Amino acid sequence: MTTGAAVVQVVISSVVLLTAWLMPSLTGPTLPFGVRTPPDRVDAPVVAEQRRAYRWWVGGAGGVLVGAEVLLALASPRTPLSALASLAVLAVAGAGYLRARRAIQAVKRREDWYAGLRQAVVADTSLRTRPERFPWPWAVPSVAVLAATAVAAAVRYPSMPDQLPMHYGDGGAVDRYAAKSVGTAFTPVFVQLALTALLVLVTWQVFRSRADLDPAGPAASAARHRRYIVRLAAALLVLTACADLTVLLAAWQVWDGDRTFAPLPVLAPTGAGLVAVLAVAIRTGQNGSRLPVPEGEQDAEDTGTGVVHRDDDRYWRCGGLVYVNRQDPAVFVAKRFGIGWTVNFGNPRSLLPFGVFIGFILVMQLIGR
Structure with missing residues (x-):
């Protein structure tokens, strides 16, 4: 190494x-x-x-x-x-x-x-009738990086070496080459395209996922949820652009025919994107739990409703990390420990995200050959 x-x-x-x-x-x-x-x-x-x-x-x-x-x-x-x-x-x-x-x-x-407590599940219909707008402008940087990579590949194609590095071993040295062709030279563009589509699709799906609202203060938790999903979705789209930039920097080394791989400059953008996501997560907390109560919602939270969230531990298996509830139509649900979302393994539709992810891995394997 x-x-x-x-x-x-x-x-x-x-x-x-x-x-x-x-x-x-x-x-x-x-x-x-x-x-x-x-x-x-x-x-x-x-x-x-x-x-x-x-x-x-x-x-x-x-x-x-x-x-x-x-x-x-x-x-x-x-x-x-x-x-x-x-x-x-x-x-x-x-x-x-x-x-x-x-x-x-x-x-x-x-x-x-939970003895003697009134348990309930609440929903805010305004999250469906007046949903937050998906932060599409934050997806522009990833599209711009993708376009820049395609242009760079086209411009540099004539000057690329006849043999392009396709894989680097543990020591950072090339262990597999492939003849220059449109397919091999534009492999980074295909990788970016698949990666961008996958991450944007998943971000959009979780953006529309069911909110886990607190029955003791439903209005306040709904307001927090709105701010949380917008901020985290924007952070994930920034991470997508950073990942695309990492692919571009790696492609530059491939197009130059470098015999050794320099990981620090290549991975730096993705590292910066992960730091941005972590910073947003620390600031907001899971489902906005660390955000201050929005102005105008203080009374709703302080007064309370006299009910508490139902004790739903039975639906969380494998140490509370896997959610299985066949009566819940949701595909994505908020994690119990950590930041972000997980899938409802009790819903057959949850197989779709895994199918997309596995398909992405298989496509990347085929492209890399």
Whole structure:
């Protein structure tokens, strides 16, 4: 592994560690570690205790792993690190998450937190009759980068070498070439086209997904949801443009016939896009939980409705990460732990996003041959 690749891997592991450490603060207060709790239990001792234990565990064990990776990169920059360090950090965070989740669930069952509470599900019809406008202008940069890549490929085609690099090995050296042709030279354009279409389509679908509103303050949570989906959708479209720019920079090396791959400048735009998404996530919180109550909605939230969100933990399997509800027509639903959305595996239509994603992978494999 080259020095540049080692630096990239260390940065990725550090970002994964930071994101995992911050995750409890990004999730809504009534969903500590994916466990549904009534509003009067958000400050329960077990919740504060497990949140503190999780952060010590992730910060300590994860920090040791990242520190060891840094020392290894400094001592031997060419030692293959692959993605093992990042996966190890994820494993550490996963173990801490499951431990905290089980502890909170045990107290929730023992003390019967939902005894005597009125449970309900609410909807705001205005989210359908007067929906927020999809932030299409934020998709313009990705289209512009795609067009620039196509123009650059056409202009540079006559001067490209007869053999173009098609794949770089772990050491950053070319291990497969292909004869120059319209297909091989324009492969980056095809990749950008498929990537842009996939990310914009998924962003548009989740933008129209069902809102998870708080029955105790439906008007306030609906207003938060509106601001959240617009900001996060815009951030995802910025990430799409950054990913397209990464493809363009990689293509430039291919068109020059470079024998070695320089990862730092190529991956920098995608890294910047991920930082932008993370910044928006930290500012908004999951489903807008960290946003201030919009002006005019304060009374609705303070007064309350006398009901709480229904205890729907039974629909969340595999440690609260997989949603399975055959009675729910929604395809995309808000995650219980983390930022963004997941699919409803109880809805057959949820197979479509996976089919699109698998099709994208297969197309990329065929193009790369």
